[in-house]
Amino acid sequence: MTDSNDPMAEIRASFFIECEELLEALQDGLQALDEGATDSETINVVFRAVHSIKGGAGAFGLEALVRFAHRFETALDEVRAGRMSPDGNALKLFFQCADHLSDLVRVSRDAGPLPEDETGKLLAQLDTLLGDEGGSAGEEEAEEDIDFQPATLSFDLDLGGDEDTDLPPLDIEPIGEESKSKFLIKFKPESELFETGNEPFHMLRTLDSMGECIFTCHTENLPALDELSPESSYLYWTVELIADVEIAEITSAFEFVEGLCVLEITQDADVSQTSETDAEVLSDTPVDSLSDSLDIEPETPDPAPQQVVETEAEEKKPAPEAAAPLAEKDVKTAQKAAPPAAPAKSVVRVDLDRIERLVNLVGELVINQAMLSQSLESSGLSPHSDAMNGLEEFQRLTRDIQDSVMMIRAQPVKSLFQRMSRIVREASAAVGKDVRLITDGEGTEVDKTVIERLADPLTHMIRNAVDHGLESSEDRIAAGKPAQGRVNLTAAHRSGRVVIEVSDDGGGINRPKVLQIATDKGLIAPDANLSETEIDNLLFLPGFSTATVVSDLSGRGVGMDVVRTAIQALGGRITISSTPGSGTTFSISLPLTLAVLDGMVVQVADETLVLPLNVVIETLTLSKNDVEMVRPGAHVVRVRSGFVPLFDLGKELGYRAPIEDYEGSVVLLIAHEDEGRAAIIIDSIQDQRQVVIKGLDDSFYRAPGIAAATILGDGQIALILDTSDIISNAIGSPGAPQSQNLAGLSA
Amino acid sequence: MTEKESHTTLELLTFRLADQEYSLDIMSVREIRGWTRTTPLPHAPSYMKGVINLRGTVLPVMDLSQRLGLAPREHTDRNVIIVVNHNDIMTGLLVDAVSDIIALTADDLQPPPEMQSQSGANVVSSLTLIDERMIRVLDLSSIITEVQSTAA
Numbered sequence A: 001m002t003d004s005n006d007p008m009a010e011i012r013a014s015f016f017i018e019c020e021e022l023l024e025a026l027q028d029g030l031q032a033l034d035e036g037a038t039d040s041e042t043i044n045v046v047f048r049a050v051h052s053i054k055g056g057a058g059a060f061g062l063e064a065l066v067r068f069a070h071r072f073e074t075a076l077d078e079v080r081a082g083r084m085s086p087d088g089n090a091l092k093l094f095f096q097c098a099d100h101l102s103d104l105v106r107v108s109r110d111a112g113p114l115p116e117d118e119t120g121k122l123l124a125q126l127d128t129l130l131g132d133e134g135g136s137a138g139e140e141e142a143e144e145d146i147d148f149q150p151a152t153l154s155f156d157l158d159l160g161g162d163e164d165t166d167l168p169p170l171d172i173e174p175i176g177e178e179s180k181s182k183f184l185i186k187f188k189p190e191s192e193l194f195e196t197g198n199e200p201f202h203m204l205r206t207l208d209s210m211g212e213c214i215f216t217c218h219t220e221n222l223p224a225l226d227e228l229s230p231e232s233s234y235l236y237w238t239v240e241l242i243a244d245v246e247i248a249e250i251t252s253a254f255e256f257v258e259g260l261c262v263l264e265i266t267q268d269a270d271v272s273q274t275s276e277t278d279a280e281v282l283s284d285t286p287v288d289s290l291s292d293s294l295d296i297e298p299e300t301p302d303p304a305p306q307q308v309v310e311t312e313a314e315e316k317k318p319a320p321e322a323a324a325p326l327a328e329k330d331v332k333t334a335q336k337a338a339p340p341a342a343p344a345k346s347v348v349r350v351d352l353d354r355i356e357r358l359v360n361l362v363g364e365l366v367i368n369q370a371m372l373s374q375s376l377e378s379s380g381l382s383p384h385s386d387a388m389n390g391l392e393e394f395q396r397l398t399r400d401i402q403d404s405v406m407m408i409r410a411q412p413v414k415s416l417f418q419r420m421s422r423i424v425r426e427a428s429a430a431v432g433k434d435v436r437l438i439t440d441g442e443g444t445e446v447d448k449t450v451i452e453r454l455a456d457p458l459t460h461m462i463r464n465a466v467d468h469g470l471e472s473s474e475d476r477i478a479a480g481k482p483a484q485g486r487v488n489l490t491a492a493h494r495s496g497r498v499v500i501e502v503s504d505d506g507g508g509i510n511r512p513k514v515l516q517i518a519t520d521k522g523l524i525a526p527d528a529n530l531s532e533t534e535i536d537n538l539l540f541l542p543g544f545s546t547a548t549v550v551s552d553l554s555g556r557g558v559g560m561d562v563v564r565t566a567i568q569a570l571g572g573r574i575t576i577s578s579t580p581g582s583g584t585t586f587s588i589s590l591p592l593t594l595a596v597l598d599g600m601v602v603q604v605a606d607e608t609l610v611l612p613l614n615v616v617i618e619t620l621t622l623s624k625n626d627v628e629m630v631r632p633g634a635h636v637v638r639v640r641s642g643f644v645p646l647f648d649l650g651k652e653l654g655y656r657a658p659i660e661d662y663e664g665s666v667v668l669l670i671a672h673e674d675e676g677r678a679a680i681i682i683d684s685i686q687d688q689r690q691v692v693i694k695g696l697d698d699s700f701y702r703a704p705g706i707a708a709a710t711i712l713g714d715g716q717i718a719l720i721l722d723t724s725d726i727i728s729n730a731i732g733s734p735g736a737p738q739s740q741n742l743a744g745l746s747a
Numbered sequence B: 001m002t003e004k005e006s007h008t009t010l011e012l013l014t015f016r017l018a019d020q021e022y023s024l025d026i027m028s029v030r031e032i033r034g035w036t037r038t039t040p041l042p043h044a045p046s047y048m049k050g051v052i053n054l055r056g057t058v059l060p061v062m063d064l065s066q067r068l069g070l071a072p073r074e075h076t077d078r079n080v081i082i083v084v085n086h087n088d089i090m091t092g093l094l095v096d097a098v099s100d101i102i103a104l105t106a107d108d109l110q111p112p113p114e115m116q117s118q119s120g121a122n123v124v125s126s127l128t129l130i131d132e133r134m135i136r137v138l139d140l141s142s143i144i145t146e147v148q149s150t151a152a
Helices: A007-034 A040-059 A063-080 A088-110 A116-132 A144-152 A191-195 A200-210 A247-253 A286-295 A319-323 A328-337 A352-378 A386-409 A414-431 A448-469 A473-478 A511-520 A532-540 A560-569 A723-732 A739-746 B140-151
Strands: A181-189 A212-218 A236-243 A261-267 A410-412 A435-440 A445-447 A485-494 A497-504 A573-579 A583-591 A596-604 A607-612 A616-621 A627-631 A634-639 A642-648 A666-672 A676-682 A684-692 A706-711 A717-721 B009-017 B020-025 B029-034 B048-054 B057-063 B080-086 B089-095 B097-105 B124-130 B133-138
Touching: A007 A040, A007 A088, A007 A414, A040 A063, A040 A088, A063 A088, A063 A116, A088 A116, A088 A414, A181 A191, A181 A200, A181 A247, A200 A212, A200 A236, A200 A247, A247 A261, A352 A386, A352 A684, A386 A410, A386 A445, A410 A414, A410 A448, A414 A435, A414 A448, A414 A485, A445 A448, A448 A485, A448 A497, A448 A560, A448 A583, A511 A532, A532 A560, A532 A573, A560 A573, A596 A676, A596 A717, A634 A676, A642 A723, A666 A684, A676 A723, A684 A706, A717 B048, B009 B080, B009 B089, B009 B133, B048 B089, B080 B097, B080 B140, B089 B140, B097 B124
Parallel strands: A435 A485, A607 A717, A642 A676, B020 B133, B057 B089
Antiparallel strands: A181 A236, A181 A261, A212 A236, A410 A445, A485 A497, A497 A583, A573 A583, A596 A607, A596 A684, A616 A666, A627 A634, A634 A642, A666 A676, A706 A717, B009 B020, B009 B097, B029 B080, B048 B057, B080 B089, B124 B133
């Protein structure tokens, strides 16, 4: 890593990573509430997530984020305290707030312009909501004990089975009286407090503004000058405050230094042993907590970059955390406090670059192993020799390592699905439909890159489902369906591929209308006789859009053809199925990884080439009567009842002159995007196997029809073909059948 | 190596192309490899020989003599590929044979006389004389940049 060594930047980066997780937890919690969960833990999770984001944001001075999170938190607190029920409207607003919060987090991270209008609007709505419920908006007036517990949990890592879990009971008397009370506050900053740029003076001044204060600074811990460490904290203060405030208000003055100080607040009582309400609540005595925090001395010269950041583990002691970077200190107390939740998985966060490097190395290992086995085999060793046996074991291990490494890049599709639930909310609001998104298989793991590149096509499909797929509520009721439309989003592993389905329970594809539009737009011949599947597939034609009115949502000229192109670029396939009256299902089938490819290795004009196996429909050997000439230079193959355009791969790649006699040639029937199928002539098929994809540096020459390259067992490079590109180029070249004809021919 | 002088010393890798001597700044040279068969790229310009496997990465190779407009030549086992790095782009340059590494100062270099020429107009940045032999110093950036524009 060549990151800057600015510890602040690292902490900041890890804060935003935490935010992503917290936002995910927030979404989960809201989702659970939406599904009828009423247990306090769910509400607590939601509250804590928002609270932790606020806390972290405060530390980085992200004002807008703090402001919004604070108000959001206040509203959630009402729910938590049981003063407000999370019914439909409130929940809807909470979802919007969660979406907005994630926007704000992103904006804050990228230092983009703040969406002030949206913030204002939502805050006003929150105020209205709180006003309705009689809560005092904008005031943190929760009861002491409730208010503090989440604070200690700031970075909500679930740590199962922690020994320190027994929270000291926070038996502060409920505060009801409005009269002035006397508080005794002990405030002992830890050295971290100063390192994060906080200033005790501001907090003391805040206290001063609340009422009558008597401040005492205690210096007895100060060592002799020669023992004094300039980076340690020795001073502490006690404050006698007489004011008409609640403890929550006092603690809010120390909100941003939670976990960075020892804070004891006592009300109307003697100074000695009372409740500890410091952020380090869990430690039994302040001394203890102090020593804890010193365990992870920030002074430790350990600018470990972010790859190790998150270390969730059971039974974690503070000391091993020395490996974690500075950011961890905010997390520390949280870890100790985490309630015994679901058994935590041990997670390590690793820099993506390192994984990439590992993937590349394993790719080389695979190639190297293939080369080694080839040379051993050609050396004429007996297949029972030790070397050959060892080789076999080596091959198996290599395959296992390859699989395991690919698994590292895999991520659950959950984050993607959560984005989609936001899309559904926004899309349904935009078109005024009541839509519910039901997801399944969120834990299905797919290559990270696949997930990233799936977001756009999936967004488009979800919008389509909401906008075009589902009928309006009135139509639904008329058709005897529930008024609320449903969109299902599922993911599952199926025979080495990932299948993602988007289905709706709408009216299904209106085939006569689709046919009509396709005919009107000249996409198909007026007299074409298409099967139902073929009609459905017309949706994938470029320039096709069934929306009679170009709606705000879809129909921006980005059609399903773009979706299909994106899916194909990922090595996937997309299919449609639809039942009139009961809905449409789009099914995307994707490879598990982009780093390897199931390929067919073929030979053309002495060159070895690889075709993605998923485009090859079937292989044929031509006989005399199979090939017909449409006109000189343009031939078609008769495949059963249809005609498929024929291309000579050797000629198209410029490797040789076109062959004259087609008899006996090996032909691959290739699925081609819009025109259905094409047949390409090759010399011979060599093999069918997984190949490691190597990017071609196309910075100074981009070869047409070539997608990437791979390295064969003999160390030679073989090019991986982009068949769509080759066929499109061939169609564009003079003498080839035109695409218009092709559409008719292949139909 | 010659004695260090006050002038900055320049080290050049000299090689032969069609019986002429050329050279490149050694700082841009990464390694020298023996000739291996290249995998041709379809529809590439004639000087693009194709790609080779350089320890697991795909390295494009161009025939430098064709790139400079010299006559295409038969490849022999003595041919080598000079792997150069220019602006983080690695390229292989196929040359007839590598001759020597020479050290000289900027004073030893002369600008090439103004002349009309066809392809490879500005690829020779300067000339120098070593033992009465003229050595052409190639400007790597123009060799590679012009390819980029051709391909665009």
